[in-house]
Amino acid sequence: MRRRTFLTGSLGVVAAAGVATATGSAAGTGPVITVGSKQFTESWVMGELYAQILRTRGFDVVLKSNVGSADLIDRALRNGQIDLYPEYTGVVLQTFAMPKHMPTTARDTYVAAKKFEAGRGISLLPPTPFQNRNAVAVRTADARKHGLKTVGDLKKLGKISYAEYPDNITGPLGFDAIVKAYGLHDMKVRPLNIGLQYPALKNGDVDAADVFTTDPQLRRYEFTILDDDQAIFGFQNVSPVVRTSLVEEYGERLTEPLNAVDELLTEEAMQALNEAAAMMRLSPAKVADRFLRANKLI
Incomplete structure (x- = not known):
């Protein structure tokens, strides 16, 4: 499988750090980007993945973890308190758009969510292979x-x-x-x-x-x-939601590294990342660092 390595080398046990409200980036002179995440392990890990790869691309990144529920983090994005965060495509529709009928495929769910977000000045980048549903x-x-x-x-x-x-x-x-x-x-x-x-x-x-x-x-x-052949659970791939003004300003410098990370996040890979953080007690920052290094992204 192309570049879907999880971790390489010895797995030393690292005590899980309490997830801070805000984690500053390493010193840098590039544009400041604020990455947010929700209140659970998977979101913390993905927030770290986004923050760390953007730092290697010259951005000065601030990571705000534990921002809150879908409603709260969406409000933070629209108010400019954060610039991007990982969101589930089905959540965009179920929580914010609330259509009369949910799409019946993952692709249609993404397309509908992308269209809805565009109307709010938000860009939805390509989705991950994995779903968490x-x-x-x-x-x-x-x-x-x-x-x-x-x-x-x-x-x-x-x-x-x-x-x-x-x-x-x-x-x-x-x-x-x-x-x-x-x-x-x-x-x-x-x-x-x-x-x-x-x-x-x-x-x-x-x-x-x-x-x-x-x-x-x-x-x-x-x-x-x-198999949920009645599709009652919907489709929940993850996409970075980013303020469109930033996508227009920085273009591929911003979007390419996020896409490079997300294309590797299969269900198997995400289960392994969650296992390392939630059960092996590695900090989300350490888990993200090892994944990115193992896949030669940093």
């Missing part, structure tokens, strides 16, 4: 035994229990929506906080679980992701 997982042994390939195939199991995090039971991507879309009326919900669904599924306490497709636990356990 909700999905339904089962134990691989059960998938093989019962021929489970799609979410609808769960009917073959009869009465089953489904792990769902409490905030998502009644949401448009949650338990109630799955039951309705797939007719799974014999499936009962078991509320579990995010992260607890993995040991519950592994140990047989539940038969299926709501997971996120870039969670590092999916690398460690024998689980199978069922």
